Amino acid sequence: MHNNEFKYQRKDLPSSISKIGMTLLVVGIVLGVAAFFVDHTRAVYNYLIAFTFMISIGVGALFLISLEYIVGADWSVPIRRVVEFFAAIIPLLALLVIPLLLNVGELFHWSHADAVAEDKFLTGKAPYLNVTFFIIRVFVLIGLWSLFYFFFIRNSKKQDTTKDQKLTTINIRLSAIFIPVFAITLTIAAVDWLMSIEPHWFSTIIGVYFFAGTVIAALAAVTLATVLLKENGYLHPAMTNDHLYSLGALLFAFVNFWGYIAFSQYMLIWYADLPEETFWFMQKWEGSWAIFSIGLIIIKFLVPYIVLVSQPAKMDPKKLKFISVWLLFAHLYDLFWFVMPEMEELSGGYSFSWIDLVFPIAAVGLIILVFNMKAKKDNLIPIGDPKLQRGLDFHL
Amino acid sequence: MTDKKIFGVTALFNEPNAIISAARKVADAGFTKWDVNSPYPIHGIDKAMKMKPSKLGIVTLIFGLSGAVLALILMYWTMSVDYPMIIGGKPYFSLPAFIPVTFEVTVIMATLSTVVAMFAFFFGLPRNSHALHDTDYMKKVSRDHYGIVIEAIDPKFDEMATLQLLKDLKPITTEIIYHPEKENYPIFEPRFIALLVGVAVVVSIGTYLMLNKLVYIVPFDWMEKQAKVIPQSGSEFFADGRGMRLPVKGTVAKGFIPYPFEGETNPKEVLSNPYFPTKENLELGQRKYLTYCSPCHGNYGDGDSRLAGQFPNPPTLHSDRGRNFSDGMIYHIITVGQNVMPSYASQVTRDERWAIVNYIRALQRAKNATDADLKLVKAE
Structure with missing residues (x-):
């Protein structure tokens, strides 16, 4: 039968990756700083989009790790390190959030005491929506995510040398705790960072909406990295396209899930036709925003649905590479559509500015750099995991 | 083998x-x-x-x-x-x-x-x-x-x-x-078919007894059993014992205009005819006249009743008195009645009464036609 001893696998990724990441980050940061001086408000809004995008990649990846443990998946074990490297951005969120916290007044209408005093709705929401509690929540969320990240990764890394099966059991238990924590914290994140930009509007499905987008973004990042690493021989040679099929199928499932949730949110508000809910969608139908709204359906649902619907497409590396880049863009686009119409200047329709392109560049650069740094330090394959052989043997 | x-x-x-x-x-x-x-x-x-x-x-x-x-x-x-x-x-x-x-x-x-x-x-x-x-x-x-x-x-x-x-x-x-020597269709075996029929009968009888005798659940009949008024029948709920309620006093039916000279035998003023004697109007008047008026007044208004003595004959409509009646007066007579003639208000509608008036005018002119009238008819 099979020999369960795996060799210590360590291959440094090509230096071009760190060069690309560094270039993107430096260009992004330079232009980003410039953007803050040119149009402060617009820069803050765009920074928020890039920040929520990084939450999606990092926390989404952490969710995928815990999902593997809790459902006992085998197929994803050979690529779990790829997911772990994406989650490595989580501790950095505590630093990345600081520019936002300095500009709370610019972003959130509810942070102005005089505006709250005049507005009975905001007065009612003040016990939750106030700056002190907001900042506490931010650090509690990032702290919780970092804590779980730290434990998951420590156990996973330790297993490489000790081959201790108990560590898997510990991580399974950890996942059982993390999943409900994840559900609550991600909902809070969505309510705080996305929904409260327009404090008068409310949608009870917003947490699920953000969750669907988050998992799409994390999965797309993992799929892209997996296909690229596999093509260049960095992953275990026993991995087949059947592994890719699982990623493609999950992507397809979550594209459908997102469509379902996005439509549910829209249809309930459309049907009830209550002015305190519909105005939010009306804002996204003002002027050129209507094109963005229709574009969202096409970009985030129709195109990925048609590309991924057939079985061969879900395991075709070329199509997966294309669609994962597409879906990463689609998630950014979704956040952009969500956030930007709330900016007072742009409430009548969109007008282009270079500032909108800058922050995603920096975010992508940072994610690549962190990924590369982690990949240099750790094994690309969790060689101590007891399920690794079964994962490699995975066939459809 | x-x-x-x-x-x-x-x-x-x-x-x-x-x-x-x-x-x-x-x-x-x-x-x-x-x-x-x-x-x-x-x-x-x-x-x-x-x-x-x-x-x-x-x-x-x-x-x-x-x-x-x-x-x-x-x-x-x-x-x-x-x-x-x-x-x-x-x-x-x-x-x-x-x-x-x-x-x-x-x-x-x-x-x-x-x-x-x-x-x-x-x-x-x-x-x-x-x-x-x-x-x-x-x-x-x-x-x-x-x-x-x-x-x-x-x-x-x-x-x-x-x-x-x-x-x-x-x-x-x-x-x-x-291949088996003989094609074997277990589905058509008598024993299997008997078993199927037997199971069907037992299940049907069992289900019937179960649902109708053991645990009979009343179907939803809340609407049928609710307190309500059944049309055309009495009700103990109201003091007068009627199920269907009478309209409030003074209620006027949709499209109905009350006749202002109700009950007067010799009104000082009457309504004026709102209809021109068009072909359609005269045809309507003829139809209604033949139905409701001709039994007593005769087909041409001569008072030669088709009832032949079973009912007192009315006078001819072609008398000077009859010809001098205004349209509104004839309308009044149809509406409230005169002498032994009862009111026809419930049989003939308002518009039909005016059509009858126009038709009677036509009859009267025909009976006493002038030379000019004859020339007109000939010209046609």
Whole structure:
């Protein structure tokens, strides 16, 4: 039968990756700083989009790790390190959030005491929506995510040398705790960072909406990295396209899930036709925003649905590479559509500015750099995991 | 024994890896009519067998899409064209409201068509008998063995050569399977049919007793049993004992204008005729006159009643008095009655009464026609 001893696998990724990441980050940061001086408000809004995008990649990846443990998946074990490297951005969120916290007044209408005093709705929401509690929540969320990240990764890394099966059991238990924590914290994140930009509007499905987008973004990042690493021989040679099929199928499932949730949110508000809910969608139908709204359906649902619907497409590396880049863009686009119409200047329709392109560049650069740094330090394959052989043997 | 028809040859293995390599070799030998049997799905076996991807997905796609289209057409026709209804202030054709139904119909059409197509075309059901049924081979591959069967209808099949090929794969055993001498249809066995009928009868009787005698659940009859007024019947609820209520005093029916000179025998003023004696109006008047007036007044208003003495004859309408009546006066007489003539207000409507007045005027002019009138008639 099979020999369960795996060799210590360590291959440094090509230096071009760190060069690309560094270039993107430096260009992004330079232009980003410039953007803050040119149009402060617009820069803050765009920074928020890039920040929520990084939450999606990092926390989404952490969710995928815990999902593997809790459902006992085998197929994803050979690529779990790829997911772990994406989650490595989580501790950095505590630093990345600081520019936002300095500009709370610019972003959130509810942070102005005089505006709250005049507005009975905001007065009612003040016990939750106030700056002190907001900042506490931010650090509690990032702290919780970092804590779980730290434990998951420590156990996973330790297993490489000790081959201790108990560590898997510990991580399974950890996942059982993390999943409900994840559900609550991600909902809070969505309510705080996305929904409260327009404090008068409310949608009870917003947490699920953000969750669907988050998992799409994390999965797309993992799929892209997996296909690229596999093509260049960095992953275990026993991995087949059947592994890719699982990623493609999950992507397809979550594209459908997102469509379902996005439509549910829209249809309930459309049907009830209550002015305190519909105005939010009306804002996204003002002027050129209507094109963005229709574009969202096409970009985030129709195109990925048609590309991924057939079985061969879900395991075709070329199509997966294309669609994962597409879906990463689609998630950014979704956040952009969500956030930007709330900016007072742009409430009548969109007008282009270079500032909108800058922050995603920096975010992508940072994610690549962190990924590369982690990949240099750790094994690309969790060689101590007891399920690794079964994962490699995975066939459809 | 030689006249037995061969169905195929089989080989048994006791390890999944062995069956995968064996399947690979059989596929390489170019066979097409063959199959692998195992107690559970073996990952990667379809690749080893060089099976083409199933075409079932196409059926699902076609029926799923037609489900979506049919659902949209149904809702468009019923909700927007045939019986348009405004619901919640939304347009007749409001797509967001139709999406859930479209989605459900798409899913149900896709799944049902997939299942039916799978059974009917891909599994070849209904099939009552198969040569592999009731063989030792089938019993073993249903339990803990893995088998390959190559059917005799395969163009490359040759009894000895194929058997040798299977033997070269080093199976536990090989076996030649023959078609049963007599086609065996267990479904048509009298015992089986009797069992089916028996089960049906027992289940029906049991269900009947269970639902109607043991645990009879009253159907929802809240609406039938509720307190309510039944039309045309009394009610103890109201003091006057009537079920249906009388209209409030002074209620006027829709389109009805009360007659202002009700009850007066010799009114000082009367209404003026709002109708011109057009052809249609005169025809209406004639019809109504012949129905309601002519029995007493006669077909031409001469007072020559068709009732012939059973009822007092009215005077002729062509007297000076009658001709000098104003239109409104004749209308008044029809409405309230005169002498022995009763009111015709309940039989003849307001507009019909005016039409009768016009018709009577025509009769009177005809009876006393002037030369000028005769010239007019002749000119026509």
